[in-house]
Amino acid sequence: MLTDDERLAIEREVEDCAHKREACVGALRVIQRSRGWVSDDHLRVLADMLDMTPEELDSVATFYPLIFRRPVGRHVILVCDSASCWVMGYEDLLRHLQSRLGVGLGGTTSDGRFTFLPVACLGACDHAPSMMVDDELHMDLTKEKINDILQRYA
């Protein structure tokens, strides 16, 4: 079920924890990093390693917007919809992104390239509007800039 690398990375998360469940967010993310999301089967295996019931672990996993319990696209777009970005033109950009991607917030493009989600203030309000694609922060967004950025992700 788990690769050796995954198992090792999870064991490293759990190492030295007074209580194994302390490491559950880290462990969930190990799976997510290699698989893109956390399936029911993986959740059960993880729960076992963390001394939690699958239900307990799922209640934590589903609390977090950045733990995915459903498959996502190859890239995840997190668009900031908080106050400064809203003032700086979020709604226009949202419409633009929606029409470029052909899906709304929460959706995945039909080619499986992007999943598109809202996110809390990215701490880049002096360069609003902003969004993240995977690990990368993009700031001072305009429609043109968004078109360029989207092209960079296959």
Place this chain on the structure above:
Amino acid sequence: MAERPLTGSIRPEVAPDISAYESAGGYEALRKAVKGMSHQDVQKVVTDSNLRGRGGAGFPTGQKWSFVPMDEAAPREKYFIVNADEMEPGTFKDRLLLECNPHQVIEGAILGAYAIGASRAYIFLRWEYRLAEKRLEQAMAEARERNYLGKNILGSGFSLDLRIHTSAGRYICGEETALLSAMEGRRAVPRAKPPFPQVCGLWGRPTIVNNTETVANIPPIIRNGPSWFHGLSHTGDAGTKMYGVSGRVGRPGVWELPMGTTMRELLEEHAGGMRDGYRFRGLIPGGASTDFLVEEHLDVQMDYSSVQKAGSRLGTGMMIILDDKTCPVGMINSIIRFMARESCGWCTPCREGLPWLEKVLRAIETGDGRPGDIELLGEHARLLGPGNTYCALAPGAVEPLQSGIRYFREDFERHIRDKRCPWR
């Protein structure tokens, strides 16, 4: 130029490294503390400095630490946690410190842990701060190499294990008791106080949670002493403050300035005034969970008591500007929508009340507002105020709403009367 102990040594174009930090006096405070000061000595200097929490509530840091049991019978395990979950809309000060001055945050965490006798410290970091995580990891490795961290620090007998806890989103995780639930691997739901975390925190042990900026202030305070810290400020609240401005201004940004710098100076000098073609209408002084202030308040000094006297809160000290081409109802709606989504759902007034407020605001914004809606909003803002909910998320959420209705009532009325948003 005034002294800037938090950001003065930052060179934005180069990645931070330990030698540069040391040559600017870094880790001197740690050496001084572990070699010649008792835990109580460190606490006393911080208490005398009058440092107040920079995470939003402004609680005096030394006083917070003083509740941690320090006698022989105190639990052996105690924890010190740096709150780096920064998610308050409009707030982008901790990111700068974490990315560009990680060693100072780390040194502050070691000193804070030393002050309360903690053997383990954590940095609770939001996942999205990827660069900060990389730089913190590198800085921690450097600090370990030089024995500023780890076993028997600088031969003092004090040992500390520092770790990063990377979170996975959700604004409520930054609330200090929700943060503790999150760290224990539970849903990040706040806990009842008392017992306070200082006595019964992570895993039931004494725990201190301090904001990143608060923590970064500790090394220079230990190095230079309380009266130096008082001297940095324009007012009775000591030190410098990370202030920021976002919105339609000339140069949005974040600056470290003397505590008590006025809103006008921030807006006009540092942020370059309003952008061409935009007029100032109001501002939220300290992140989205603070009350609106308007033109007549611009000469108010940005410190805890002055902003409070003006009817708002210093909060995070990061202002969001409302301009004349932006709809106040829409802006408030965006804040309430955020808070409704980010609510943890534990207590009914917040879980049910915020989505309901959002519905009414959206109706007003899209032309479906009804006479009486404004009174309804005001009434429910009161019901979600302090004392009626389990944590401060809901009372914070309604601050911009209640003051927004006060200052921009005509705009609300116009939406309802004309059955449309005048800005769309």
